[in-house]
Every structure is written in C-alpha cells, then in structure tokens.
Amino acid sequence: MGVSFLSISSLPSLHPLLGSHYPKTTTTTHQPRFVSICCAKIKTDVSDEEEQQFHWKRRDILKCIGVTIGLESVTNSGLLVGKANAADLIERRQRSEFQSEIKGTLYNAIKGNPDIVPSLLTLAINDALTYDKATKTGGPNGSIRFSSEISRPENKGLSAALNFIEEAKKEIDSYSKGGPISYADLIQYAAQSATKATFLASAIRKCGGNVEKGNLLYTAYGSNGQWGLFDRQFGRADTQEPDPEGRIPIWEKASVQEMKDKFSAVGLGPRQLAVLSAFIGPDQDATEALLASDPDVAPWVQKYQRSRETVSRTDYEVDLITTFTKLSTLGQKINYEAYTYPRKKIDITKLKL
Template sequence: MGKLLVDRMRSNGPYISLHLRYEKDMLAFSGCTHDLSPAEANELKTIRDANDNWKVKDIDPMEQRSKGFCPLTPKEAAIFLSALGYPSNTPIYIAAGEIYGGDSHMGALQSRYPMLMRKENLASSEELEPFTNHLSQLAALDYIVSVESDVFFPTYSGNMARAVEGHRRFLGHRRTISPDRKALVRLFDKIEQGKLKEGKYLSDHVIESHRNRHNSVALGNYCSFCEILRVSSMAIIMTGGIPESEHLYHNQLVWMMENNSLQKKIREWEDRGKFNHSLSIDTTSRLCPESELIRSSKTQSNTVEATMGVSLLSTFTSLVNVPSLTISTTPTIRFPSNAVVIRCNKMDTDVPDENVLRRREVLKCFGAAVGMELLASSGSFVEMASAADLIQRRQRSEFQSSIRQTLSAAIKGKPELIPYILTLALNDAITYDKATKSGGPNGSIRLSSENSRPENNGLSAALNLIEEAKQEIDSYSKGGPISFADLIPFAGQSAVKATFLASAIRKCGGNIEKGSILYSAYGSSGQWGLFDRQFGRTDSQEPDPEGRVPQWGKATVQEMKNKFSSIGLGPRQLAVMSAFLGPDQAATEALLATDPDVTPWVQKYQRSRETVSQTDYEVDLITTLTKLCSLGQQINYEAYTYPARKIELSKLKL
C-alpha cells in the first residue's frame, strides 16, 4: 500500500514529504500554544494536566517557542518553503495525523501550496480500511512515502523524523530540510510585527542561515538512529551474522530493520534488561582486532577508556560474511579509520571483586564506535535541498512523460512491431561484457555496421519507428536531443506496457475502457521507478564487438542460458524475457520448457499471466529489464534539464 501511495504521488512529479507535527497530542505534550485561540490553548492545557507524566514539568509556551522547542505551524512551514524558493505548484505529501484545528490552521499552507496530498486523498476508503484501526500501520504508510520522497521536511525532530533521515541517508536520498526553528522564530515574529516583509531579503536570510547546517550535525539529534546501530550490531554478533541468503540486501541496516526474527530477538534482549553472562574487556579484541584497546587504571568513576580505530566498512563486512566474527583489516580509502575515545560505564557484577564489563556494556561501546565513525567519515546525514534540484527533477519527469506519449502513439499505430522493438532493446543491452566493462545499452545498435548483423535481422523497421519518434521528441525537447541509448530502452518500456494493457483488455472481453481501468488498478506500473531514474545515458560512437549476441531463433536453450549467465542473470530471468527472444512468445516458451532449469519459471509466468493482475510476471519482467538497461552505463542525472525561465519584474504590467 505504501508503494502504491508513492506511485500516485509520483504521478504529479517530484514531491516533498512534509512531516507536519501540528497535532493535538504533540502540541499538548510540548506545551506550545502559539497561533492558537484561547479556547484551543485551554483545551491543550486540560489534556496536559490530565497526564501525570506531562503535568510534572511547568512549561512557559513563549519560552518554549523562543528556544525552538515547538513544531512549526502550517503557516510557518509555508513561509519557510516559499523562502527556500519552492514554487506554488510543488506537490506536498502531509505525513501526519489529524492537524489540530483543521482548515482553520491549514488554510495558510493550502493557499500557498494547493497541491497538498494525504493518504486519505490518494487512496480510497476501501483501500485504507485494513489500516483504519491500526495507528502504527497508518504511520508506517507515512514513513514509506517520506522515505521515498524527493525532499523530506520535518517540522519537529521526533523519533519518526530521525528514523526517516537515517533511512534515507542509507538509501542514498540525501535531500532533507532541517529547519533551524530557533532562528526562524525570530524571523516569523518580525513578520507578524510588520518589521519584516516576505521577499528577497527574507529568502536570502533563510537560505544563508541554513546553508551550513548540515556541516555540524548534533549527535543528540540522531540518538534513535545510533540506538539502531548499537542494538543491531549487538544482534548480529549474537546471531552469528547475516545469512548468505540475505546478501542481496545492499544495505545491512535495511536487513536489520526488515528481519522480523532479528527484531524479535532484539526486543527479547531489551525486555530482559541485561545479559546473564559477563565478558571481560580483553575479549573484545576478538570483536575488533583492528582496534587497540587500552585498559586504564581503575579510577574513582569506575570507567574504562577504550581508544578504538574502527572502520565501518571493515566492521560490517566482516560481521556479515564471517560468522566467526573474524574482521578484515584491509584498509579502505573511502572510509579511513578514525581514532575516537569511548567511555564505558562499568556495571556492578554478581561476582565480587572481579573487574569485568558485562557483555551488554561492551557491545554498547562497539555500537557507539561504529556510530561515531559513521558520523565522522561518511559525510553528513542532512543536506540542504534547494528548489533548483526539485525543478530539475520536474523537468526530467515532464520530459519523460512527453517521451512516453510520443512512443505510445507511435507503437499504437504499428502494434505489429512490438516484438521487434522488444528484441531491439534486448540486443542493444545484452552486448555488455563483464570482463571489459564494455557494451550494454549504449545505442550502438543504431549504427548500420551493428544493425546489419545476423542477430539483428528484421529489426530495421523497429529502428525506423524509433528514429521517427526521435525526430519528434527532439523538436520539443528543451534540454537537447535525446540519446538513442535512452530512447531505445524507453521504447522497450512502452512496448512492454502496451502488451500489459492489451492483456488487460483481452481479459475484459475486448472492452478498451474496462481493460484500461483494470490495468490502471491492478497493473505494476509503480515498479518502473528505478528504470525511470536511469535516464541520462550517452550514445556510443562505435559498434559493440561482434559475437556477443546469440541469434535467438537458432540458439539452443543452453546457449541462451550461457549468455544470460555471463551478465549475471539466470534461468528465471531468461524465462521472464521470453517475449524479447522472438516474435512468437508461445514458440519461444515451448523451447525454453525443454530445459529442466527453465521449465518451472516458464510455468510460473504462464500461470501468472492468466491471473487478473499477473503480478509475478510483470514485476519480474520489469526488474529484469531494469537491470539489463543499466549494465555498464554512467548516468548523467542532469541530462535534459535546462535553466528555468526567469520573470523580469520590470516588464510586468501591473
């Protein structure tokens, strides 16, 4: 469901996820009453006084806000985004519960940014019904949409905001706005007092005051994330490492967070409070042989100082791959070792006069060392997001939409060329050679010396259609001509979508309208996200070497398997790509079914295509095509962008 919400947000282009903590319980807890009516402030005070844990501390709302301890109001969030330069047509997802005061407080934000979306707007009541009575699951939907957003903007630094920031950092999404609430309060107060007007001065001041915030990240703001590192490091050690079957996870933190049995074990350990067995400080050298542990003399504070030089990559790689916990000491250039001092509090032990540290405390040190080294060597967790980044993504997204429309119209006019377009896309990509890192989807198949080869026989008509589409696309492109290396995979994508749509129409008895609704509702169009991001390839000016592509119509199944194996694919991927191997998919699958390794997959996808959604077939095909179209290519993520048009205020007629 979360992915579905992301897809529907992306249909409007790049979007911001606004974690707006302007909720009744949040305001009551923080004691913040700014911009509220007296009746609303009294209601929050009543809620706070009714909670024994909250009413203990006497809070001055004015002082609370002046120190930056209050979440931004919807109006303040709108002013802040405007000052950063985000246009009014920016899609914004509201990741929050019910906003206190409803429209009375959301009006200022809604008037500036009318494209506000919530999960209730993006999904029907029937789709959300399974989650209605589960607040944690509703919050999980907001979490997923926030992690996948182009820009994440939390108005308050709560647990979810910290978790999303850490998760996005590990996944490579670095655009997170971290507002300096204390500094902003002074600006907002001046605006309310009439001492400051919105405009260039405010915008310059806001941008400048936030320009370097990502260079000095406070460790306290990421305590939850460090706790994940600490506990997960402990869990990996105790469970013997991540199993080989899970090595497909490129990110060990993702595995930690998604592994249910591991999380259950962590909860058991946390509930227990302490481990029953003690572990001497000397034995930690087995865990971190790269570190130098120095036992200090016993002091009055009963602490042990450990100076550790820990490399994050060497630590995690060893924990993942070697159950015996033997850690590689191979130096890394990208993540150099750093010396840090970790102070570990010694707990009282059940054994009298034994100067030992409990296992739990040693592992706390280990987790802290990893977290500190991560902060020191892998860059900032938070990076300022500029409006220019979002504008460039929007430009590329709009250009891709236009490309799809052009290709869809061209393919619709000549549907008989679909099998040949698929083969053209496959043959251009499968020239990749792992040994030399050459070939791949580089558009070289357009060259006559390569297109005239026997394996490409019969593909000229498909190439002509793509060339005609290119002329039309280049005529409206504002960011330069599109490369064949990008256009051929997109043509393959459009051909695949055409086959999916045709299948849905057939299942609806030939009714085009119903078939389109069926494909829109149950199709796997949302799986194309990674494929679409790989946009910005460069055309090769030389043909790829001969002999890299089999003649699919004459090749044996073993030859096909060998070719797919040479680029890191197997029988499963060969079976799902059957439509790309020739004009007659049924004949191709009959041939593939003669091989015992491929037969189960052929049967699986045939059964899947008979279902309403044919999810297994669609998802696996999209995944395989995405991998094929990324082989050996360097992506220019600024390709096809162009300078935004500037409005000359002096020429406006007011």
Template sequence: MVMGFSFLSTVPSSLPLVSVSSKTTNTNAVTRCPAQVVSIHCNRVEAEAAVDHEDRFCRRDVLKCIGASVGMELIASSGVFVKTASAADLNQRRQRSEFQSKIKGTLYNAIKKNPDIVPSLLTLALNDAITYDKATKSGGPNGSIRFSSEISRPENKGLSAALNLLEEAKKEIDSYSKGGPISFADLIQFGAQSAVKSTFLAAAVRKAGGNEEKGNLLYTAYGSNGQWGLFDKQFGRSDTPEPDPEGRVPLWEKATVQEMKDKFSAIGFGPRQLAVLSAFLGPDQAATEALLAADPQVKPWVEKYQRSRETVSRTDYEVDLITTLTKLSSLGQQINYEAYSYPVQKVDLTKLKF
C-alpha cells in the same frame, strides 16, 4: 528488568544514565532509586539493577532517557546531517519528469499505430543491451545498434523497422525537447518499456472481453504500472560513438537453450530472467517458451509465468519482467541525472509593469 518505549528509534546503542544514590532527609522522605547500568537498544531499555528484584527503574531516569533521545534526534535532523534538495535540483527533476511524460506519450501513439512492431522493439532493446562485457566494462545499452554496421548483423535481422519507428519518434521528441536531443540509448530502452506496457494493457483488454475501456480500468486497478519507478530514474544514458564488437549477441532463433543460459549468465542473469524475457527472444513467444521448457532449470520459471499470466493481476510475471528489464537497461551505464534539464530563463523585474 526490561521496559519498552515507542519513542524515537534512532537512539544510540549505549547511553549511560546516572542515578542519585539513596538518601533520607527526614522521617517522611522517600528512598530514591539506586544506581543502575542501562543500555538502550532501538525502542527498548534494558536495566540490570545493582540491587534486589524489588527495586524499580526511576521515572526521573526515564525522563532523562527521553530527553537525551529527543535531543539527539533534533541534532540528527539538522542541516549538518540531512542533505536538503536545492531549488535547482527540484527544478531539474520536474523538467526531466515532464520531458519523460511527453516521450512516453509519443512512443505510446507510435506503437498504437503499429502494434505488430512490439516484438521487434523488445528484441532491439535486448540486443543493444546484451553486448555488455563485464571484463572490459564495454557494451551495454549504449545505442550502438543504431549504426548501420551493427543493425545489419545477422542477429539483428528484421529489427530495422523497429529502429526506423524510433528514429521517427526521435524527430518529434527532439522538436519539443528543451534540454537537447534524446540519446538513442535512452530512446531504445524507453521504446521497450512502452512496448511492454502495451502488452500488459492488451492482456487486460482481453480479460475484459475485448472492451478497451474496461480493460484500461482493469489494468489501472490491478496492473503493475506503479512498479516502474526505478526504471524511470535510469534516464540519462549516453550514446557510444562506435558500434559494439561483433560476436556478443547470439542468433536467438538458432541458439540452444544452453547457449542462451550461458549468455544470460555472462551478464549476471539466470534461468528466471531468461524465462521472464521470453518475449524478447523472437517474434513467437509461445514457440520460445516451448523451447525453454525443455530445460529442467528454466521449465519451472516458464510454467510459473504462464500461470501468472492467467490471473487477473498477473503480478508475478509483470513485476519480475519490470525488474529484469530495469537491470538489463542499465548494464554498465553511467546515468547522467542532469541530462535533459535546462536553465530557467530569468525574469527581468525592471521590465515588469505594475
């Protein structure tokens, strides 16, 4: 016999119930339930009766089952099993969230004044991150591209203007930071995020016939802004003290599709990620996609994202791009989740006047 219940789903996989054997005390007595073997499996109770099919599962046994389940739920929700956030933890989260919001505002304004810088910001973030080497656990989005010896390499040609823009933004950001200066590692990846968001918003404005107000409403209603949660949590990268080794970044405008695929494969990416990051591989996205579409493995993904960008919501393209950038921007990095937080000044109650 099987009986289903909608109560707690955190019941242990096996909990025996003891029934009272049959007794008759007088002529009007009712025969009580026979002993049964009961197994409880997350929202359902299975009973294998030891007697014939006409016997029924006792109401008292059901109440025992519920009581045991509720008791275990109360134990599991006690302080022994559940880690609660301390006031300090919550305060740190609030501080980091407020600081991050200000950073995004600063970067948004800087990019809005220099919209042509967007492709370079994307490539800058890619080239800083794709130096990651799994074998040695070195490289990655660690801000190494800020060094003159690295930004001057052939693969980074033309990216100095993007780095200069971020350096100017950093001065403003550091001026209002209460938890220390922002790392270049964080700044470069959040610069890419702001650049990506600007392209999403620009696409919405175009779909709204060039009307910026309607475009903003369209992006708010159908856009992917709510998908950035995991990216925003990866906030607290450390800067490396030296440039990354040479030879880890392809010269994208001269690389073959196979060379691009090989490099992406080395960091755990495939044709799908290569296609969705087409805007990061040079200033001309259309030309890059035409090249990628010549490869039979990459072509289906290129076409998929091209179709997605023609829709109102652009969901497939935008969500996959956010997901890929999130992974790219954290390759090999140890995130310090206490970075940019600061001690709150205590109030001396003895000096307050009431």
C-alpha cells in the same frame, strides 16, 4: 599585553550557553564591558568582589567564539542546502515532465502500430545484451542504431523497430528543452511503452475486447507502479561506434545452454531468461517452447505461463519489469542531470509596475 576583542553584552543569544559562568553585573547594554586577555590571566572591569565570584577563562571566551562561528556556519550551510534542494527539485520536475512527454509520444505511436511491439522489446534486449563485464563495454548504449550492427544476423527483422525509433526521436527532439534524447534512452523507453502496451492488451482481452473495461482492469490490477526505479535511470549516454560482433547469440539457432551462458555473463539467470523468453528471437513461441525443455528454466517458464492466465498477472509483470530495469542499465553510468535546462531569467528592468 592585552587584547580587547569581545563584548559580552553584545552576545545576548549566547547567555544561555554560558550558564552559571556569566557574571551578574549592573553594566548597561549601551556601555559594553570589554574583556582583556593578558597571557593566561584574565582581567575585567568588574569589582574585586565580582572578580572573586566570577573568573573568565580563556577557554570560556573561545567557546563563545566557537559557538558564534558554528551557528553562523549552520545558518549559511542551511541557506546553501536550501538553494541546492530547490535546484534539485527544479531539475527533477524538468526530467519528469520530459519523461511524461516521451511516454505520450511513444504511446500514441505504438497505438497506431501495435504490431511493432515485439520488435521494440527485442531491439532493447539486443542493444543491452552486448554488455561485456570483463571490459565494461557495450550495454544499452544505442549502438544498435549503426547500420553495421542492425544488419547483423542476430538483429534480423529489427529494422522496422529502428525506423520507429528514428521517427519518434525526430518528434521528441522537436519539443525537448534539454537537448536531443539519446538513442540509448529512447530504445529502452520504447521497450517500456511496448511492455505496458502488452499488459493493457492482455487486460482488454480478458474483458472480451472491451477497451474501457480493459483499461479499468489494468488500472486496478496492473503493475504500473513497479516502473519507478526504471524511470529514475534516465540519462544513458550514446556510444559513437558499433559494439563488437559476436556478443549476441543468433537466437533462433542458439541452444538453451548458449542462452543461459549469455545471460549468466551479464549477471542474469534462468529466471530472467524465462521471463524474457517471449521477446527473444523472431519466433517467440518457439523460443519459449525450447526453454521449457530445460530443467533449470522450465519451472520459471511454467510459473509465468500460469501467471499470465490470472487476472492480475502479478508475478509475470513484476519480474518482467524488474528484469528490464536491470537490463536497461548494464554498464551504464547514468547522468542524472541529463535533459535539464536553465530557467529563463526575468529582466526586472522591463517589468511594468
């Protein structure tokens, strides 16, 4: 019993794939020659002489079908990938634009209140260091916003920084197209802006207080490009309850060993402790002086003190940015679709042509 299902002449694009197996016939394209499969034997409408020169085998025909299906699959998958890539690019642009707006809001707010900078950095550190590796809880999840947590002894003096966050959030939420920003994200982005503000202030001081020259110096030697990884970690989720007590040391009362133990518990070491020393506790100078007495931390404290005296401050700035980036994602599962929104559809029936 034969089954006719494939016209060879209807596959001109596959001829090169068939190579020498393709029969040379005089059949015209408007009169397709059909191949009939009869069990293992193949019959064609070619002459006996042609049949001696050319024998279609079932596997040859199946190869043709496979190639056809494969090419169609590739074409279709290409379209799907193209659409997926286009959608991904749109979402990336949306998030990037939103980040730029956030940074603008924070820059202006910090510029109007420069004294808030150290507290914003400590707020971000204390929110993140609640991370507990064993239970995979805590971390930079915005829990410090709750009154029962911000009022703890280790967070003494940080209420003004939290009020700053609240005011910034109101403004940011007013123009956000992708929903309200999480406290978890905003606290860490405020720390980023505060860090940049300290870098810029240092550059201005090195230029004798000349703001224009300070900006040029920071642009030329600053480490702004090091924030790339931090900016990609955008989409932290807020917790709905305070983190457990006792996870943050009372910095001004803690020994160096207690500080080292806390940092070690979240995967950080003496190097990271030293680079963050200026932002731990209410008296940063006292903290740095205390850490300088420890043989494990002292070399790093001295390294960063020397780096801060250079024009570029490269070692200090790069390590500080790297440490903040790691700290800002402890235990977090980043939602890379956060703050994206559907594009408005155009009703073509209402277009005036």
